[in-house]
Amino acid sequence: MRIVALEFVAFGCLSNVRLRFGDGEKENFHLIYGENEAGKSTALRGLTNLFYGIPARTADVFRHKGRDLRIRAELLSSSGARLTIVRRKGQQKTLLDGDDQPLPDSTLGEMLGGISEEAFTSVHRLDHEALVRGGEDLREGRGDLAESLFQAGAGVTGLHKVLRELEGQAEAIFKPRGRQPLINGAIERYQQARKQSREWSVRPSDWAKKQEAGAELEAELEQRQGELRRMRAEQKRLERLQFAWPPAARLREVRSELSALGTVVPLPESAARERAEAERTLRDASARVAEAGREARRLETEIAGVHAPEALIVQAAAITALNQRLGAFRQAVADLPTLRTRESRDRDEAGAILQDLKARLNGEAIAKLDLSAIERDRIESLANRYPALIQRMQDAAERAGTAGEELAQSRDLLNATPAALDPAHLRQVVTRAQKGGDLEAQLREARTRLQTLQQQAELQISRLGRWNGTGPDLARLPLPSIETVDRFELEFAEAGEALKAAEQQLKELQEMVRETDARIQAVQLRGEVPTERELELKRDRRDRTWQQVRRAWLGSAGDDSAEHRFQPGKSLVEAYEHAVAEADAAADRLRREAGRAAQLAQLLALREETEERLLDASRDVELLLYRKGVLTGQWETAWSPSAIQPAPPREMRAWLGRCAEVLRVLDVCGTEAGAVQRLEELADRHSAEIRDALATLGAPAAPGAGLAALIDCGRELLSHLEQARTRREALAAEVQRRTREFDKAEREKVQTAERIAGWQEQWNAAVAVLGPAEKLDAAQALAMVRRIDVYHQKAKDAEQRLAQIAALESMVVRFEKDVTDLVPAVAADLHGVPADQAAAGLQSRLMQAQRDAERRKALEEQLAQAQATIEQSQAEVRRATSDLDSLLQQAQCADRDELVAMEQRAARARQLTSEAEQLVHTLVPLSGGTPLEDFLAELAEVNPGRLAAEAEALTAGIAEQEAAIGKLQTAGGKFQTELEAMDGSERAAEAAGKAQQAAAQIESLSARYLRLRLACSILRQQIEIYREENQGPVIRRASELFPKLTRHSFASLKTGFDEKDRPVLLGVRPHDEEVMVAGMSEGTRDQLYLALRLASLERQLEESAEPIPFVADDIFISFDNDRARDAFRVLAELCPKTQVLFFTHHAHLIELAREAVPPDLLQVHRLGACSPEEMPRMKPGAG
Known part of the structure; x- marks a missing residue:
């Protein structure tokens, strides 16, 4: 599967950003470059979100709303099928086709070959952090072959750490010989609780x-x-x-x-309030009736005194119209004398101009006199063009002369300049020498570094101690591995802890014996304590004495012997009585002092048990001391091949670390020596090439000159040759330019002369209406045209003013007539007053009449309001009276006083x-x-x-x-x-509960211990299975890639065995030296991990029906330019198998990629920049 196009329609800081990868089979290596904050990391997240969905909580919604996020892509499967998809943010149906219609996720899943998001991010995507973690995991795993292959193939990191943590967690739960783990402690608590439960009881x-x-x-x-x-x-x-x-x-x-x-009478609570309210309403309404009556009478009197002339109000429109025309009337009366004066002046001036024109024009022009606009414009245009034509003719002649002189000078200089030599070969060899930088400085620095490293190695060897020899001797020295040291340190630590615990237990048991003896002595000091054993002995003596008595009673002899045996000096009967008395006394004492007897019995049993445990503890201490001695012998034996007397493991681990650092420095010394040799050879080759090129150009270099001096000589000669070539080319161009300028100036002279002749013909035709052309130049013709225009303008102004005077006189007459007609009807006293004063008087009287009419209307409205108030208040009086009557009736009272009492x-x-x-x-x-x-x-x-x-x-x-x-x-x-x-039952029950709790904890911990051990076993089994299936092809391919990635610092990879006979991965130097992963530098381990990842990826691509693109994110940050260039070549080898997308922030990688990747494979894409304020708040590196 290949990505043909990828478009971030709206995602993060990216808007309408389209990357066109193309569907060609060759263009399979795509380098996507973006500066910081350009959206590189956003694009990487978007690519994963495109395939597997945008998370519900995403940081890429800072510019676009969540519902607007869109990523579009066009995909091409290995079978040639195309699929256009759009991914949106949402909960359901987030995968759409090109027409925004929902697509099932299985459609994209088939394109992706069914791989999960975790598999895509771990196997088909690699960034710098994962590369560094992979190299670090190789170091922690000591190059373990199975772990290295599994981590590279699955793309996981931290595998060795996970195994260590699983084993550590299991050992923290249970160790067969330990005391600190959880299960061991729970077993001890269980046993102690069971013992206490048995001891605590009651009769x-x-x-x-x-x-x-x-x-x-x-x-x-x-x-x-x-x-x-x-x-x-x-x-x-x-x-x-x-x-x-x-x-x-x-x-x-x-x-x-x-x-x-x-x-x-049951009156409501509101009765008093209603009565008081009715009385108050009656009083208030009566007062308002009286007040409104007085106001109505006053308004009627005032209305009778207001008078408004009806005739003026009827003619209000006519009077207002006259008043509006009054200003125009007065202005017209004022303007008429001035207009008559100006009209007379314009007519006189027009007559004077006409007389002057008659003296200058011929008869035909006088008759015509009124020029058309076209004729006037043509005369003015031709007159204005003439000075420019004359000036242009003069300029063209001057330029032609100057250009001719300059052209002759440039041709002489060009002929005097020799032809330049070809510097192409010299430039090529100098550029090639400069591309490598300052090789002599690099050589000096490399030699200095080599000398420093050699001195550092010698100093570190001298400081090692415990051994004397050279660096090569140290490399061949058969030393134990770090794992062996770790194992011995762990075993020494465990032996030490076990011995310390055993000695502590021995001390505790000895102290318990002393404490028990002291307690026994304390019990015995309070008097002799009867025991069951003593009672049994006395009863046995009584029984045997009774046998003697019985035999004597039955007639047997021999009682004398019994007398001497039990109680010398007493008879058999006395002896029997004494034995019975002692047995009874012992029984009585045992009953009386049962507590002390039981206590003494417990203490004696405890002492016996403690002495047995003390004997076992002593044997444990002796055994542990013996084992520690054996372990010390094994530790010294592990170092015997190197003839080194070892210190404790912790010190020897540090010593081995110093040895590893010395070997690393020696390894770097070898690398630096190779670098010095390569620089010397490269400097010699460049020097020879430059000497040959200088000799070819006739400028041989001085004998003994170094590469820098030769480069300077070459650059100086190139500069001289370039200056000569540039100078000759400039002179040739100058000749061509000045030739063009001379030809142009000559053409301009001819063209200008032709234009002047044409102008003259047009001028003669244009001024023919004014008279003979030979008597009129351009200035005279223009002056005459302007005089004609002035004449026509004056005549026109006089006519216009005459019409304006007639209009004003008509308006004045009409205004005076209208005033004369209106005055007799509305104001006869204004008859004979001038029209403007009469109109003003009428307007003043009209305004007063209108004010009187408005006042009369307002008074009439107030009168109507007063009358309405009287009617409303009278209604309230009637309503309040009715309410009081109703209350009297309800309270069954005759008057208001009785009502208040009720x-x-x-x-x-x-x-x-x-x-x-x-x-x-x-x-x-x-x-x-x-x-x-x-x-x-x-x-x-x-x-x-x-x-x-x-x-x-x-x-x-x-x-x-x-x-x-x-x-x-x-x-x-x-x-x-x-x-x-x-009552011991509670404590016994508590002890039993503790025992059950400890048993439950043992059961839970045991299940967890089994899960951890099983997980560790299954993981190791799967790792081993993966190694067996992939070891051969992956190691072969990685062995081919590793030398390329390390610039042949290593020749190959091979498998070997460590001191525990575990298969491990080894690097092989060109001189067959084997280097373990722990002895490699950090950068080399990163390149080893990259080789293993790419080899595993190639194997998976060969077995996969649908190859998935490989995405790399700035994995060459820690590579120098040479190794980065080689790494690009290695990545390009993936292109025939799958598409490669390489994202980077670093611009110099673009040039390195162009040098390493074939042009027909490589495409470079650039991302635009996001503004900083638009970037989301996320972890460093985002966007």
Whole structure:
């Protein structure tokens, strides 16, 4: 599958950015360059989002809204099928076709060959950070072959770290010989809890007696608590009666007062307010009627005194029109004398000009006199062109003379300049020598670096200690690996920890023996302690004595022997009695001192157990000391091939690190020596080429000159040759230019002469209307044309002013007539007054009449409003009177005084009724469920004084009962404490619970331990399977790529074995020296990882039905220019198999790619820049 086109319609800082990759099979290497903040990283994210969807939470919505994000692409499968897709941001149906119609994800999945997003980002995409992590993982894995191949093939990093963490987590859970891991500690806690559970127990008979005493105490406590509950209930009843007596007495008073009020008409609460409001309305409305009547009479009087002439108001439009024309009338009267004067002057001036023209023009021109606009414009145009034509003719003649002189001088200089030599070969060899930079300075720096590295290696070798020799000897020295040192350090540490733990346990057990002896001695110091063993011995003696007695009683002889055997000096009967007495006494003592006996028995058993554990601990310490000695011998044996007496592993690891640093410096010395040799050969080759080129051009170099001097000589000669060539070319160009200038000047002379002749013909024809052409030059003709124009303008002005005078005179006459006609009808007293004064007087009188009419209208409106107020107030008076009558009728009263009294009685009745209801609400909760009237009757018979006395006596009784209960509860607490002291069941149960908890933890930890071990085993198994399947082809291909990527610092790769016989990856120098991954430099490890990744990718591409493009993101940051150029060549080898997209911020990589990748494969694309304020807030490197 190839990407034909990729367009970021709206994504991040990119808008309508289109990358056209093309569908040609050759153009398969695409370098996408973008400066910082140009959107390179945005494009990379967009490519992954195109294939697998835009995340719900994305940082690429800072310019475009989430719903507007769009990425478009055109894809071409290996079978030739094309697919246009559009990816939008959303929850469902985010994949669209070219027409924005939804596409199933399976359509794109087939194009991608079914690979997941994780596989695409890990296998088909590589950035600089992943490259560095891959190289670091190779170092941490010590070049382990299986891990290296698996990491490169799967594109994962940190595999060795994951394996270490899995094993570390498993060992933290369980180690067969450890004590710190979780399972080991849980097993120890389980065993300890089980032991405690067995030790803590109680005899049933003692427990039963104690339980019986507790039951009696509990029964008494329950009886007293019942009596206390009865007394408290009676106390609450008395309290209710005390609280209820005052409201009950008040309720009786309220009911008595209600009864005393007698019959009360039930008026509403608003009755008094409604009566007062009706009375106030009646008063206010009556006052408004009187006030409005007085105002109406005043307005009628004022209206009668206002007079407005009706005739003036009827002619208001005509008077206003005259007033509007008054200004124009007065202006016309003022302008007429001036206009008549100007009209007369214009006619006189036009006549004078006409007389002057008659003296100059011929008869035909006088008759015609009025020139057309075309004739006048033609004469003016020709007259204006003539001076320019004359000046142009003079300039052309001057330029032709100057150009001829300069052309002759340039031809002489060109003929005197010799032809230049061809410097192409010299320029080529000098450029080639300069391309490598200052080789002599590089050579000096390389020699200095080589000398410094050699001195550094010698100094480091001298500081190593424990060994003497040279660098090559050190490289051949058979030293243990770091893994061996780590293993010994771990084993020494474990042995040390085990020995320390065993010695600590030994000390603890010895201390336990001493403590147990001290406790036994303390028990024995309080008197001899009887034991079961002593009782058994005394009973055995009693039984044997009884046998002697029995045999003597049955007639057997030999009791004398018994006498001497058991109690010398006593008879057999006395001996038997004494034995019985001792056995009984021992039994009695054992019963009396059972506690001390049991304690002594436990201490003796504990001492015996501790002595056994002490013996085991002593043997463990001896065994661990022996194992530590064996381990020390093995450690020294590991170093014996190198004849080095080793220090502890921690010190020898540091020593090996210094050895590795010395070997690394020696490796770099070899690389620098090769670099010095290559620089010397390159400098000699360039020097020879430049010497030959200088000799060919006739400028041999001085003997013994260095490369820099030869380059300077070549550049100086090239500069001279270039200057000569440039000077001759400039002279030839100057001759050509001046020839063109001379020819042009000559042509301009001829053309200007022709134009002057044509002008003369046009001029003769144009001025023929004015007279003979030979008598008129251009200035005279123009002056005559202008005089004719002035004549016509003056005549025209006189005619216009004459028409204006007639119009003004007509307007004045019409205005005077209109005034004369209007005055008799509206203002006869203005007859005979000038028209303008009469019009002004009429306007003044009209305005006064209009003001009087408006005042009359306003007064009439106020009068109508006063009359409306009178009618409205009279209606309110009638309504208030009706309301008062209704209230009197409702209260059954004859007048307003009776109404006020009834309102007061009704209000008091309502107040008493409300209070009675509140008292009832108060008393109901206090009645305790008794009907209210019965409760009130009971309260009526109660004596409040006696209630207080009964309540006080009951309170004292309750206090006494509570004190007794307190004593019983204290006794119960003491009893419970004694019971718990002898009851071991709780502690035994707690110990059993701890044992179960430890067992559950062991089960959980065991499952987790098995999962970790299984995960580690499966991962290692899969890694090994991958190695077996891919080792051959991937190592062969990586062995071909690795030398190219390291500029042949390494010749190949091979597999070998480390000190643990594990297969590892080795680099082979050109002189067959094998280098482990740990001995390679950081950059070389990165290039090794790249070789493995590309080799694995090629194998996957060969097996894949649909090849996926390989995306690289600035993976050459740490490469120098030469290695970057070689790496580009290696990437170009992928192009026949798949499309390569290389993203970079670094412009110099473009030139390196052009030098390394064939032109028919490479395409360079550039991204535009995003403004900084539009960049999203994201991690460094984004966008």
